[in-house]
Amino acid sequence: MRARAVTFDAGQTLVELDTAMLVSRLVERGVEVAERALAGAQPAAWRRYEEAVTAGGHQAPWHLFMTSLLVGAGVAPTAATDLATWLWDQQPVRNLWRRPITGMFELAQELATAGTPVGIISNSEGRLAELIAEIGWAAPFAVIVDSGRLGVAKPARAIFEHAARALGVTPAEIVHVGDSRTADVEGARGAGMRAIWFGAAAHATGDDGVAAAVDAAAVRAALARWELIR
Ligand SMILES: [Mg+2]
Structure with missing residues (x-):
């Protein structure tokens, strides 16, 4: 079946951790951490996150990610746990x-302008639509599905099916783009969608319904192969 619509994950796909903002939030709590140290600690913290996502839930993986990140950047473990809870x-x-x-x-805007239904499917805190509006990027998205509102998180099939219904297409007509192999790639494939695995960790999986893309240009090329964009 021909692909007709595109959904995007949010965190680490459309938006990433604002490390400068994190530094300033930590200063509010009397903790000084260099932005460079946070950047250096991110890969290991994301690996911990991915392991925790596989085990299920959202708050626990997030907390584990943030604690690992802060410890990796030099914050004492007990303080890091408390700071992660506050954050x-x-x-x-x-x-x-x-x-x-x-x-x-x-890229999302280019798709929407060409008439392609575009949505977001995110494991978030229930206020993702407000955030996307706040940063000025609401226009391309016909639908924003936020697990914190829906009560179902990726990789559960139901959240992908909900997004498909809201976009007025079938799951088989959607290409989902996301950075998490478990939540995004396996979740979307389990719901019958194609998937673009996004980010530095992405690689070929041997599944012809999955493309790997390191950046926006590579996502665009994968969408062009599926005739979603010229
Ligand atoms: Mg993500």
């Missing part, structure tokens, strides 16, 4: 995932 509580009002990833929103 999680702050997420609904001061979302740290707000730095646009180069070219991705522009």
Whole structure:
């Protein structure tokens, strides 16, 4: 079946952790961490996150990610645990995932302008639509499915099916783009969608319904192969 619609994950696909904002939030709590140290600690923290996502849930993986990140950047473990709890509580009002990833929103806009239904499917805190509006990128998205509102998180089939219904297409007509192999790639494939595995860790899986893309240009090329874009 021909692909007709595209959905995007949010965190680490459309937006990434704003490390400058995190530094300033930590200063509010009397903790000084260099932005460079946070950047260096991210790969290992994301590996911990991925392991935790496989085990299920969202708050626990997020907390584990943030604790690992802070410890990796030099914060003492007990303080890191408390700070992660505070930052999680702050997420609904001061979302740290707000730095646009180069070219991705522009790609979503290009698709929407060409008449392709575009949506977001995210494991988030229930206020993702507000965040996307706050950073000025709401226009391309016909649908924003936020697990914190729906009560179902990726990789569950139901969240992908919900997005398909909301976009007025079948799951088989959707290409989903996301950075998490478990939540996005396996989740979308389990729901009958095609998937583009996004980011530095992405690689070929041997499944011809999955493309790997390191950046927005590579996502665009994969969408062109599936005739979603010229
Ligand atoms: Mg993500």
